[in-house]
């Protein structure tokens with residue numbers, strides 16, 4: 001079983017979404033959980049209440065993916081329902097729309113246009129946090145509940161898509177988030193709970209380098225790293241992975257692989 005996480009910097013336009021079927025075909029014998037974060041900069045748009053920008057961004061993507069009007073209508077109805085009470089929306093509820101729209105569009109695209117037998121799982125109903133911290137705009141991970149439904153979905157459907165970043169308070173069911181860039185952490189949470197044999201994080205960088213390749217032309221890609229070294233790098237300003245991701249999988253010895261979505265031939269970095 002593998003967890004594949006696609007960040008917003010990977011799925012940022014229709015061209016990049018069109019790469020998904022080929023990537024998935026490389027895992028045709030595997031059970032796959034796909035974790036997506038909001039396409040492109042959607043979370044930023046939602047943070048600033050820029051619903052118009054979100055609307056035109058997803059409309060353009062769906063048009064370029066040649067969605068039938070009935071499929072576009074399904075997605076827009078979902079958006080409308082989510083925003084119906086926009087005046088009362090909490091921060092977490094508001095930004096969760098980005099992950100919900102992205103996972104839904106990925107599901108429709110793969111299922112209706114590429115015959116992928118896929119279902120969608122609502123992360124908010126499975127990943128739980130403590131109380132919402134309105135100063136940090138995030139909450140601390142509490143627990144994950146894997147019901148028979150998820151195990152069955154993965155057994156029979158083989159491919160399931162869910163949302164990164166979003167969760168809910170364990171005692172109130174109110175929507176929360178794990179904090180900005182938290183969908184790596186979500187992938188780790190699902191990977192550990194499902195006993196995945198690998199968590200692959202698709203990113204817009206090759207992996208970890210010996211130095212910042214933008215500043216140092218002699219920097220070399222690190223093909224392998226220990227959990228401790230990766231954690232140290234991430235805690236010291238290297239923003240490639242959300243640091244809690246590594247901490248979370250370390251005890252369970254699940255390898256994390258970083259792959260450049262835009263350069264899949266690159267070896268990437270394997271953390272184990």
Ligand code: ASP
Nearest residue numbers: 037043165180181182183
């Ligand atoms: N979409 C969220 C953010 O932009 C979560 C993530 O990308 O990991 O912060």
Ligand code: MG
Nearest residue numbers: 008037038043
């Ligand atoms: Mg994002």
